[in-house]
Amino acid sequence: MSDKNRIECLYLSQEDLLEAGCLDMRMAMDAAEKAMLGFRSEEILFPDKIVQIFNEATQERINCLPATLLPEKICGVKWVSVFPANPEKHGIQNLSAVVILSEIETGFPVAFMDGTLCSNMRVGAMGGIAAKHFARQDSRSIAFIGSGEQAKMHLIAMKTVVPSLEECRVSAKYDYEEEQFISEMSRIFTDMDFVASGTDGQKAMDGADILVTATSAQAPLLKAAWMKPGAFYSHIGGWEDEYEVAKQCDKIICDDWETVKHRTQTLSRMYKDGMLGDDDIYANLVEVVAGEKPGRASDTERAYFNAVGLAYVDVAIAHAMYQRAKDADKGKRMSIQETMIFQHENLSEYIRI
């Protein structure tokens, strides 16, 4: 029997991706930059996402986010679960995802893979690209409110683009979360000093060169007075900072302001409350990547970056990971079908009528 109707794809677990060297923030940033430029040149199809919310109070949801990279002839979808109560309720992670990639010559799938790694790396990569242009390159200290998965990945991204970072201060809702962050991240960055704040946001953030908020809270945790001139702030979660933080910043940069302004994070709230308008936004990140607008212009300006998430970037990073893992011979070939339905010789034995 010819196997031309065989469909198989590469199954890649998170461990396969890690062993293949996919936790590579430079690879993710390169893929993200290429995707942002490709989207502007209409080389990417990016339909609306589909959202299914199961609990309005906790916002537990599963989102389906498709995108097609036309030059690469790859169509992908991220199927992502966001369950904010997971860490406190079950001691497990908030976000988990899988990605399916298909080629668009025949439409057959080529990969079924973990999507949590690429999803979290996308958040870090976008923050990293922003920091490359807007953080002071002599930054020494980085501080976090929120010490979960996004915070950890953000530290990797920031240290990649600003290697001079030598001190990391962290605050979270509970002491044990700060301790876990420090124990996990100090194994990776042995050249950095880590300081737990004892859940005191001010102790962590006040006077830091780079500030990151990555919380599941909906409250103005970061105060404007703690952000010194010259600091760079990456805002990851929902409502996490008082309005004065953005108001005092010299430059506000988004991944896509049109998307950001219709969501629920601080900048979106400010827009809806009439406290922030289109003219207050310095740039979408792609304009800086394309060299149309300059990054930091002085040592004293404060910069505010907010990315709401563009899923075509996730698909682009997942595709880069798939190629690297395939080249490294990682993962398992998984058969989806051996032949077409009616070509199975023993179909008459299987059929139920």
Ligand SMILES: NC(=O)c1ccc[n+]([C@@H]2O[C@H](COP(=O)([O-])OP(=O)(O)OC[C@H]3O[C@@H](n4cnc5c(N)ncnc54)[C@H](O)[C@@H]3O)[C@@H](O)[C@H]2O)c1
């Ligand atoms: N912008 C994006 O593209 C993007 C992508 C993924 C996730 N997110 C958001 O990023 C946020 C963090 O995600 P995560 O996966 O790291 O979550 P997580 O559950 O792993 O971590 C959440 C952190 O928030 C802290 N926190 C909660 N309430 C707090 C409070 N009152 N004070 C101080 N700290 C508090 C917790 O201690 C914890 O460290 C979430 O809001 C998530 O929705 C954004």
